[in-house]
Amino acid sequence: MIQKREDIKDRFVEAFGTEPVVFRAPGRINIIGEHTDYNDGFVLPAAIDLAVYVFIQRSGSDQSKLISIDLDESYFFNIKEALAPVDQGWVNYFLGVIDQLQMAGHQLEGFNLMFTSDIPMGSGLSSSAALECGFGQALIDLFDLNVPKMDLAKMGQAAEHKFAGVKCGIMDQFASCMGKDGHVVRLDCRSLEFEYYPADFKAYDLVLFDSNVKHNLADSQYNIRRAQCEEGVKALQSVNPDITSLREANLEDLAEAQASMEEVVYRRCKYAIEENIRVQTVCEALQAGEIERVGQIMLETHHGLSKDYEVSCKELDTLIEIATNCEGHIGGRMMGGGFGGCTINLIRKDKVDKVISQVVDGYKKALGIDTKVYRVAIADGVGRLK
Ligand code: GLA
Numbered sequence: 118m119i120q121k122r123e124d125i126k127d128r129f130v131e132a133f134g135t136e137p138v139v140f141r142a143p144g145r146i147n148i149i150g151e152h153t154d155y156n157d158g159f160v161l162p163a164a165i166d167l168a169v170y171v172f173i174q175r176s177g178s179d180q181s182k183l184i185s186i187d188l189d190e191s192y193f194f195n196i197k198e199a200l201a202p203v204d205q206g207w208v209n210y211f212l213g214v215i216d217q218l219q220m221a222g223h224q225l226e227g228f229n230l231m232f233t234s235d236i237p238m239g240s241g242l243s244s245s246a247a248l249e250c251g252f253g254q255a256l257i258d259l260f261d262l263n264v265p266k267m268d269l270a271k272m273g274q275a276a277e278h279k280f281a282g283v284k285c286g287i288m289d290q291f292a293s294c295m296g297k298d299g300h301v302v303r304l305d306c307r308s309l310e311f312e313y314y315p316a317d318f319k320a321y322d323l324v325l326f327d328s329n330v331k332h333n334l335a336d337s338q339y340n341i342r343r344a345q346c347e348e349g350v351k352a353l354q355s356v357n358p359d360i361t362s363l364r365e366a367n368l369e370d371l372a373e374a375q376a377s378m379e380e381v382v383y384r385r386c387k388y389a390i391e392e393n394i395r396v397q398t399v400c401e402a403l404q405a406g407e408i409e410r411v412g413q414i415m416l417e418t419h420h421g422l423s424k425d426y427e428v429s430c431k432e433l434d435t436l437i438e439i440a441t442n443c444e445g446h447i448g449g450r451m452m453g454g455g456f457g458g459c460t461i462n463l464i465r466k467d468k469v470d471k472v473i474s475q476v477v478d479g480y481k482k483a484l485g486i487d488t489k490v491y492r493v494a495i496a497d498g499v500g501r502l503k
Pocket of ligand 1: 150151152155243285286454455
């Protein structure tokens, strides 16, 4: 990647005649707390060492150019003209962020930009959030704007809603902005208070297995899940008018309201309420160094995501099933929005190599698909590269 970055710098100088400044924004993993962020609940993500790299410099006019090195595509526009979503999917993340900054009253001028990423797309590692945050931070620095990182995360989220049509929660952008080397971070998505915990998994390593299924269904089904949770909240309000999100509801409230909601809505709510409790339990277990317990709870989450929330798929379930049968694997679950992407697993260090080969072989044998293995390290959030 370092050599590639040097090459892109050279290309930039050749194309635009100026040296770029370079920004890095990471993807994320999430230990626990899936589909809880938009229910005002808790999440426990961490930024990783796979990232988006943004090379940028002022253009000296209103004309702006975006170049995707990986896709070999480009897009021209005038920064002073009105913005609306376009057909070139990746461009929308940029336009969405510009739109947010401009709506907040920030003055932008034209720029030239190249970017590359080593975060696999559609793998549940938040490549799009990294793009939003890396680009946002680049504009903030380039034009000397006063935007705290938490506001940048919110803008990235809003850009995704408005320009990509995914009604995502705040977790991914938060992790990309606020991640800290060697730490996981527990975020309260209602108050936005957060706390770092050392990412110390003792005798265990985190390993990701990529199902190699790109989560295409994810956008539409994601928005449906969100709507179902909102429907659940309405029914819950009939038993307790103080409930404004699933975060405020408990399983007793849900049992009382069960008769007034559709069965599917009930299962969505049940999952979200239970998952929120699991985040708290995992934080306690981490602090107590009880990593086997963390693994056990991750398996409970997978079960809930698969059976109650129904955002898993045959491939992800197969990956978990194979891994669970391997000696040294103490827990795992699908990660991110679902319908494809990766599983996240805790595996005893001295068994990692063996488990990896068993999962790779087993997956190929069961479904005829190759799995990719990522052994990510936990890294800092967005920033300028020196
Ligand atoms: C996607 C969204 C996040 C979050 C997860 C599920 O990654 O972008 O906001 O909802 O799915 O936990």
